Amino acid sequence: MSILHDEAQTLIGTEARRVLEAHTRREVLLGLLEAGGAYDRGVWQAAIEQGWTAIAVPELYGGLGLGLIEEGIVAQAMGRAPAGVPFLTGGDGIIAALAASLHADLQARWLPGLASGQIIGAVTLTTGPAPLPGRPEVRFRDGVLSGTAQAVVGGAHADIALLWVVDEHGPALAFAELAGVRREAVASFDNSRGHAHLHFAETPGVLLAEGQDAFTLARTILARAAVLTAHEQLGGAEELLAIGRDYALTRKAFGQPIGAFQSVKHRLAELYVLIEIARANCIHAAARAGHSDFIRAAAAARLSATEAYDTAARDVVQIHGGIGVTWETGLHLHMRRARSLAIEQGNMLFWEDLLAKELTGTGA
Amino acid sequence: MSALDGWRKEARxxxxxxxxxxxxAARHRLDEAADLALGRAYLAARYDAGFAGIHWPVEVGGRGLSPLHKLVFEAEELPFAMPSGYFGVSLGMPVPVLIRFASDRAWARERAIAxxxxxEIWCQLFSEPAGGSDLAGLRTRAEFGDGGWRLNGQKLWTTWAxxxxxxxxxxxxxxxxxxxxxxxxxxxxxRSPGVTVRPIRLADGTHHVNEVFFDEVLVPDSQRLSPVDGGFGVAMATLMIERYAGGDSAGFGPPLELFIETARGCIVNDRPALEDGRVRAAIARAYAARAGLDAIQQRAMRMMAEGMEPGPEGSLGKLVAVRSRQRLSELALDLMGSAGLAWHLDATTRDDWAKSWLDAPTGxxxxxxxxxxxxTIAERILGLPQDHRPDKGVPFNQIPA
Known part of the structure; x- marks a missing residue:
């Protein structure tokens, strides 16, 4: 059942937008593109002060005990900015994995730090060419990890990671501290995402789940990440639509605002349609966490939000003409983010197949 | 929501x-006359059971319940394929306009209940050869004289006339x-003298729209429902009345489940079609679009239940759903190969891909x-400028034809 946000949730959204508008500066975001392994520390500090890192952590461990709906609302504001901080989605994955595990010691050791934002978490379910591969590149044996997780989001800065690994029985979920791990930063086209290869060499780790349990938990965590990312994509698409609309109203050609031409009007109207479909799917999916239809709801949100953000990036740059492709105007910040978000939580081919499997019972 | 849940159970x-x-099943292979007779019997039974005029005022024979009750009933009714289609326009627009604008209340009540x-069935004579999307371009004349108004001209696309x-x-x-x-x-x-109804057969072979000709048709002034020269406002109000009409995320075509079942029996490259990436992508994309429309509809109903006005996004259902249905129907026919060529005249848009495909442009x-x-989205929701309209503000008889 789709939900209406209540007053508290609406307030979280308004406040998140206000705070991010106050803390986001285009010059800073442009600078981050060329600064190796940097992120927007001002925004991260604001996120911590606002308690966004604590949203999904149980109250017992210093969190707010809220869920995906509230995290999604914040993610949407982050996407709109677009914030130069990639940690909230990974944080949610580790929080969910630890909360689902029976490791009370790990929960007590890490959840308070995740809540306070002193600890940054990363997740490696979708690294490499294919998400949740049958043969993960990182091996787990006798309590230690070896191998490389490729281009992990936030990997350049994370303190801990949830890892998709292979042990003697097959794929499994493991947890590791990253203090001694060699990181190789990736100079990516969306540089503030902190992408880095993580090279594990006899790194101590803890097994969280094996066999079918590992697959089930991994899929749930990936679906949560997909829903949060879909909110970010939705926020980015909304912002681009607003920018495109404003430009179409002010820019004149042939004696009238370009927004009076149907070729421009209809582009923007079609984009509005994609955004509203994505918004409805996002709100719905966030409310389905924990239900049996969560995976399909998450997949629908992921597919429609990716389509909306990609289309927004394409078409709003197009509506701007030449000015849209300049460095200073910064629309490429959204273009870049649209692509990195499309890749980071599993590409569209993966989600189409996952959803088709859910709906038909048939694998690819 | 519990009162509505009870209502839903009663309806079901x-x-x-x-x-x-x-x-x-009861309608299978009936000709139109028999199906229409069955439809009239169904409407009488529906009225007697208390599921008619659900959100209309009690004074005119309605139940006086909320638009939500009506939407819930319609959603429950849809899968049964009851013979109610002949009355859709009648109850959707003309009769609600009478209820709102007719000054003889007793007469309006009689018509509403009938x-x-x-x-009784009402039709809506709006579109013309020169006025479809541009409704106000219509040319049928109404001239006031002895005994009332004389109508001359032609209407087009009049459903169930x-x-x-x-x-x-x-x-x-x-x-x-x-x-x-x-x-x-x-x-x-x-049945006024001078009214002639001529059938138009549509591309799918069916006949539900018509041309209607008016030759010196006399209409007394007492049958006027708007101020003289103030008819456009009432016409717009007519269109607004139906803002509580339920959408259908399948675009009134077959459900996605039927596509999956169709594809399950098909072969691509010597492998099951459901294993083909293109087929899987089509299924996933159609699901995402339909799930989004369903969620929009659910959210709108929630908002109405809370006494809020639903957002403008409710208006995009048809735009998304029918295009999705059109493409899915094409793909279903392609997948069936030569088996997809069969044409069943008595099939419905909900259970037959060829019928759904042939009828999709209408939608x-x-x-x-x-x-x-x-x-409308660009201008009303996004606030972009109106199109250039050379006829704006120009007396109608000076607009170049």
Whole structure:
């Protein structure tokens, strides 16, 4: 059942937008593109002060005990900015994995730090060419990890990671501290995402789940990440639509605002349609966490939000003409983010197949 | 929501109880006359059971419940394929306009109840050869003289005019005024002398729309439902009345489940079609679009239940759903290969891909063409400028033809 946000949730959204508008500066975001392994520390500090890192952590461990709906609302504001901080989605994955595990010691050791934002978490379910591969590149044996997780989001800065690994029985979920791990930063086209290869060499780790349990938990965590990312994509698409609309109203050609031409009007109207479909799917999916239809709801949100953000990036740059492709105007910040978000939580081919499997019972 | 849940259960139970008499199986292979007779019987039964005029005022024979109750009933009714289609326009627009604008209340109540019971059918005479998307471009004349108004001209695309007892009509009363200003709104008896209904057969072979000709048709002034030259406002109000109409995320075509079942029996590259990436992508994309529309509808209903006005996104359902249905129907036929060539005249758009495909363009044109819907979104929701309109403010009779 789709939900209406209540007053508290609406307030979280308004406040998140206000705070991010106050803390986001285009010059800073442009600078981050060329600064190796940097992120927007001002925004991260604001996120911590606002308690966004604590949203999904149980109250017992210093969190707010809220869920995906509230995290999604914040993610949407982050996407709109677009914030130069990639940690909230990974944080949610580790929080969910630890909360689902029976490791009370790990929960007590890490959840308070995740809540306070002193600890940054990363997740490696979708690294490499294919998400949740049958043969993960990182091996787990006798309590230690070896191998490389490729281009992990936030990997350049994370303190801990949830890892998709292979042990003697097959794929499994493991947890590791990253203090001694060699990181190789990736100079990516969306540089503030902190992408880095993580090279594990006899790194101590803890097994969280094996066999079918590992697959089930991994899929749930990936679906949560997909829903949060879909909110970010939705926020980015909304912002681009607003920018495109404003430009179409002010820019004149042939004696009238370009927004009076149907070729421009209809582009923007079609984009509005994609955004509203994505918004409805996002709100719905966030409310389905924990239900049996969560995976399909998450997949629908992921597919429609990716389509909306990609289309927004394409078409709003197009509506701007030449000015849209300049460095200073910064629309490429959204273009870049649209692509990195499309890749980071599993590409569209993966989600189409996952959803088709859910709906038909048939694998690819 | 608990009161609504109770209502939903009541509706479902009643519908299931009458389904053997009126549902899909009972209608199988009936000709139109027999199907229409069955439809009238169904409407009478529906009225007697208390599921008619659900959100209409009690004074005119309605139940006085909320629009939500109506939407819930319609959603429950849809899968049964009851023979209610002949009465959709009648109960959707003309009769609600009478209820709102007719000054003779007793007469309006009589008509409303007869329409709810399926005894009388109303049609809506709006579109013309020169006025479809541009409704205010219509040319049918209404001239005031002895005994009332004389109507001359032609209407087009009039749904179920061949079965209609009455109609509501917009005609041009003063061609010297700009086009929106010189229109007047009437009701009339479709059996009046000078009214001729001619069938139009659509591409899928069916006949539910018509041309209607008016040759010196006399309409007394008492049948006027708007101020003289103030008919466009009433016509717009008519269109607004249906803002509580339920959408269908399948675009009134087959459900996605039927596509999956169709594809399950098909082969691509010597492998099951459901293993083919293109087929899987189509299924996933169609699901995402439909799930989004369903969520929009659910959210709108929640908002109405909370006494809030639903957002404008409710208007995009048809735009998304029918295009999705059109493409999915094409793909289903392609997948079936030569088996997809079969054409069943008595099939419905909900259970047959060829029928759904042939009828899909109608869905993208009727009730607001895609292009008009996009303009409406751009202008009303996004606040972009209106299109350039050379006829704006120009007296109708000075607009170059």
């Amino acid at each position: 139970a009643w519908l299931a109880s009458v389904a053997p008499r009126f549902g899909k 329409a709810l019971r399926g005894e 061949q079965h209609a007892d009455y109609g509501v009509i917009v005609a041009r009363s003063d061609p010297a005024l700009p086009k929106h200003k010189g229109l007047t709104y009437f009701w009339l008896d479709m 993208r044109i009727a009730g607001g063409a895609d292009e008009m819907l996009l303009n």
